[in-house]
Amino acid sequence: xxxxxxxxxxxxxxxxxxxxxxxxxxxxxxxxxxxxxxxxxxxxxxxxxxxxxxxxxxxxxxxxxxxxxxxxxxxxxxxxxxxxxxxxxxxxxxxxxxxxxxxxxxxxxxxxxxxxxxxxxxxxxxxxxxxxxxxxxxxxxxxxxxxxxxxxxxxxxxxxxxxxxxxxxxxxxxxxxxxxxxxxxxxxxxxxxxxxxxxxxxxxxxxxxxxxxxxxxxxxxxxxxxxxxxxxxxxxxxxxxxxxxxxxxxxxxxxxxxxxxxxxxxxxxxxxxxxxxxxxxxxxxxxxxxxxxxxxxxxxxxxxxxxxxxxxxxxxxxxxxxxxxxxxxxxxxxxxxxxxxxxxxxxxxxxxxxxxxxxx
Ligand SMILES: Cc1cc2nc3c(=O)[nH]c(=O)nc-3n(C[C@H](O)[C@H](O)[C@H](O)COP(=O)(O)OP(=O)(O)OC[C@H]3O[C@@H](n4cnc5c(N)ncnc54)[C@H](O)[C@@H]3O)c2cc1C
Numbered sequence: 001x002x003x004x005x006x007x008x009x010x011x012x013x014x015x016x017x018x019x020x021x022x023x024x025x026x027x028x029x030x031x032x033x034x035x036x037x038x039x040x041x042x043x044x045x046x047x048x049x050x051x052x053x054x055x056x057x058x059x060x061x062x063x064x065x066x067x068x069x070x071x072x073x074x075x076x077x078x079x080x081x082x083x084x085x086x087x088x089x090x091x092x093x094x095x096x097x098x099x100x101x102x103x104x105x106x107x108x109x110x111x112x113x114x115x116x117x118x119x120x121x122x123x124x125x126x127x128x129x130x131x132x133x134x135x136x137x138x139x140x141x142x143x144x145x146x147x148x149x150x151x152x153x154x155x156x157x158x159x160x161x162x163x164x165x166x167x168x169x170x171x172x173x174x175x176x177x178x179x180x181x182x183x184x185x186x187x188x189x190x191x192x193x194x195x196x197x198x199x200x201x202x203x204x205x206x207x208x209x210x211x212x213x214x215x216x217x218x219x220x221x222x223x224x225x226x227x228x229x230x231x232x233x234x235x236x237x238x239x240x241x242x243x244x245x246x247x248x249x250x251x252x253x254x255x256x257x258x259x260x261x262x263x264x265x266x267x268x269x270x271x272x273x274x275x276x277x278x279x280x281x282x283x284x285x286x287x288x289x290x291x292x293x294x295x296x297x298x299x300x301x302x303x304x305x306x307x308x309x310x311x312x313x314x315x316x317x318x319x320x321x322x323x324x325x326x327x328x329x330x331x332x333x334x335x336x337x338x339x340x341x342x343x344x345x346x347x348x349x350x351x352x353x354x355x356x357x358x359x360x
Contacts, residue, residue: 001025002193003344004183006171006207008034010146010330011322012199013153014337016163019197022345025162027191029183031170031203035150038201038329041224041298043246043256044146045237046331047091047138048306052098052105057307057355058328063109064335064351069144072334079159082152085249090139092125094132094240094283102136112139125235129285132240143237143246146330173210174198174319181318195344197320198313202264202299204323211316215309215358217324220302221260223272225280227253227290234284243279245287253287255280266297302326310339310356320344321358 001024005016008030016026028034046069048054048062073086096102099115106113116135122128125135157163173184174196182192200207202219209215234247246254258272273295280287303309303324313319322340325332335351342349354360 004191004193004196007199009037009201010039010333014333015199015322015340018337018341020160020162022341027164029169030167033167034154038298038300040147041296042146042330043254044144044330046142046144048328052102060351061332061335065332068334076152080152080155084149084152085145086142088142089236091141091237093136099136127286129282176316176319178317195318199322201301213313218302219264219299221262221297222257222300223268223297224256225276226294227287229253229290238283240283245283268295268297300326308356309358310336311343314359
């Protein structure tokens with residue numbers, strides 16, 4: 001089987017990897033450069049942000065993917081020499097108003113949880129702001145260095161004999177068909193296969209609209225700041241009042257993020273600068289002395305309740321979609337890609353596909 005995958009973010013790259021692992025031949029098309037949109041811009045927390053607040057549909061994908069990530073990271077390191085730096089540093093929630101729900105949820109999902117009163121919290125994280133009240137720590141949660149993950153995936157696909165990678169190849173039209181589907185590129189070339197999978201992130205709704213199909217996926221801008229501390233100075237990820245800091249192995253610290261309806265505009269703003277800077281200092285006051293290295297924006301593929309669409313597009317033979325992971329596309333990606341490949345290759349799906357079906 002030959003499959004045309006549209007979009008070279010985390011979902012396109014991992015979908016391609018799953019399909020070739022299942023024996024398919026893949027052509028991966030990207031309108032810009034591979035792995036430079038939302039998947040690069042994200043923080044790489046390998047968990048939904050307040051995981052107990054999500055629907056079972058999101059949790060099912062997240063749980064499967066969290067189990068799969070260590071092996072994926074190890075395989076990529078072995079195959080390419082690039083370490084995606086999966087760090088199980090834990091995620092500390094400060095003053096979550098629904099901490100009780102969190103504890104119930106964690107107990108029901110076999111997720112270790114530590115509850116810390118004010119004294120215990122400050123004894124263990126002496127760098128916290130003095131007004132941090134109580135803590136809830138999920139010690140098994142990890143983050144992954146997403147730009148490295150993307151680089152490693154790309155290197156592995158480049159080395160694969162059944163994969164063709166094409167950058168600056170914008171898909172402008174799609175042709176469904178019961179004997180095979182095809183896409184037309186902006187330069188007029190047609191690329192055909194037995195199936196087409198749309199992994200176009202925030203652009204997926206726009207692409208499906210060219211066929212007259214409706215896919216409620218829209219861009220939701222997120223801005224992020226990058227600081228640098230000494231390696232190990234920030235011992236875990238911390239989340240407070242909707243903002244978070246994420247430590248990388250080399251001392252870099254990310255602070256995110258904003259949630260903005262700004263269409264396809266990827267500019268950074270002064271307003272977000274001020275919001276994120278204030279959040280960073282409230283989360284980890286030592287960042288006041290750290291240089292702000294960069295601020296950037298990315299476009300999340302927003303979808304209703306953050307539940308992605310993974311499956312065949314009704315009424316459009318040979319056209320499939322894997323998009324709409326919203327705030328959780330990095331954590332959900334291994335499961336999303338596997339679920340798409342299982343359905344397309346006619347295997348028993350690892351997760352019930354119904355909640356992600358476009359016909360649901
Ligand atoms: C600030 C921020 C923080 C985030 N933090 C996290 C986090 O900590 N954890 C987490 O799990 N998720 C996080 N996310 C969300 C996550 O980054 C996204 O859900 C995920 O990257 C979406 O991946 P994708 O492959 O679907 O989209 P993208 O990475 O956007 O890739 C889609 C690709 O398709 C290409 N494309 C689109 N249309 C066409 C076309 N017509 N022809 C050819 N190519 C096309 C685009 O150019 C793009 O490269 C964050 C996002 C942001 C912005």
